[in-house]
Amino acid sequence: MTYDTIIRNGRWFDGTGAPSAVRSIGIRGGHVVAVATEELDETGCPQVIDATGKWVLPGMLDIHTHYDVEVLDGPALSESLRHGVTTVMLGSCSLSTIHVDGVDAGDLFGRVEAIPREHVIDAVDRHKTWTTCDEYVDALEARPLGPNLAAFIGHSDMRTAVMGLVRATSKSVSPTKGEQAEMERMLAEALRAGFVGMSSQQLLFDKLDGDTCRSRTLPSTYAKPRELRRLKSMLRKAGRILQSGPDIQNPLNVGSQVAQSLGIFRNPLKTSLLSAADVKANPYAVHLMGPVARFVNRLGGNFRWQHLPVPFEVYADGIDLVIFEEFGAGAAALHLRDEVERNEMMRDESYRREFRKQYESKFGVRVWHRDFFDAHIVACPDESVIGKSFGQVGRDRGGVHPVDAFLDLVLEHGRSLRWRTTISNHRPEVLKKLAREPSVQMGFSDAGAHLRNMAFYNMGLRLLRHVNDAKQAGREFMTIEAAVHRLTGELADWYRLDAGHLRIGDRADVVIIDPAHLDESLDDYAEQPVEQYGGLSRMVNRNDAAVTAVLVGGRTVFTEGEATDLVGRQRTGRFLRASHKSPALPTEKGELTSVG
Structure with a gap:
């Protein structure tokens, strides 16, 4: 047997939480084809990576980004790739670019996500060739994607496209019967196209940009219970996911968002809610989140909080x-x-x-x-x-x-x-408890948004450092295997994506980490200009010694902090459809790289 890449003698984590072990990994055709205790035959193998003393784990997932605009002009999404993130989720917080035009997208994204409005308008209007979800996926895959993508369809996107932004943000206006049917048709189309579900938002301090409806809250916040019930019913029947943010000033809204996950004579609604955080302004609320979620899940719900597993520092x-x-x-x-x-x-x-x-x-x-x-x-x-x-x-x-x-x-x-x-997230002991909480998902990086305010592209590495430091100090609160599982396979399985595992037959999305460099450099401040946003200097993370290599679909995209020639030039990632095994990418010669 010959291989395209061999990763030799690294500490291998399969993403399931099973015990790790020193193994050699053989990759062929974009998939893992060998996990061996002995050295593999390197004859004819064009790339051999010596991972002695390093960790070899599945590429990490980022389940909460706002890359919907950046992916159009900067599809490499290299700020995530360089930190071992090989799958990112688009369409969070009710915002997507499936149906709205450039101006409406600018109003939706510009202020709430702090992405320059003029660049949102330009990117969407210049690139938009799609009118359906399938065409959107095709348009994304026509670009040189770096990581894999998965997506929610945004409720505010659908509502704006169907009702117009003015009516969609008017308290006295509900969708007509035809408009409601059109939103339901859009959601059904998205689910057929493999979207993981729908994102909505009820948080009332997310405000619109632009002139027409400036400072109104997002369109999804104006939806009445009947509109939401009909859309949620579709998600229940399909077994797909609702991502939402509650109106935190209304305890009844928070409670109803949690309780809606319950089935009771119907399918549970898989719900991912923003967010589990140890907020300085209310140090007690975080202690209720786990018990409430566990109670609902014991009754048959399927509820998760999203959580940023690092201090939430903003600039x-x-x-x-x-x-x-x-x-x-x-x-x-x-x-x-x-x-x-x-x-x-x-x-x-x-x-x-x-x-x-x-x-x-x-x-x-x-x-x-x-x-x-x-x-x-x-x-x-x-x-x-x-x-x-x-x-x-x-x-x-x-x-x-x-x-x-x-x-x-x-x-x-x-x-x-x-x-x-x-x-928030300023108390290490509380972060440890949240890291172990089964109702918490590791996410909420907001990658691609708030460009001058924060940078959590390396949040997965920072969690691994927290866990590793505790282990080295003799105060282990979680195994390394469990931490890897939380960042990879656990997320992939819950969102039903073909990602997050590194076993024979799995796609070879891989990150190789040097644990000796999971150190204070992960906290360092850095900035980097964003070409597609007019050279705006954004906050980033730079801890290149921590990540030895990153592979997407078996192809190396980063080594020692440097992007390879593939990045931004050839497509390595693809759109991952919920509940589907992903077929292999074609090579430059047009041959499929599948192993069967």
């Missing part, structure tokens, strides 16, 4: 950060695009009084802790404030209120004022 340029959308004064500032007009409002004492009042209010559920003593300046033309919190700056300026210190600095320096804070 901001001035006041441009989505957390300000959750209270009136912050949303009012983000509503104004004109800098002069915005600055005039921030100087107004009545506005400042209202901002201070809302900042200090202890009532209501919130995401941001609203503590400017826990928000530190990292860059500013005035170097004297760098490294200080806004609260400390206020004290230094004679006892100025933290809100006024913040607003003064924004007025003085605009977007040149850069600062950071950690919103």
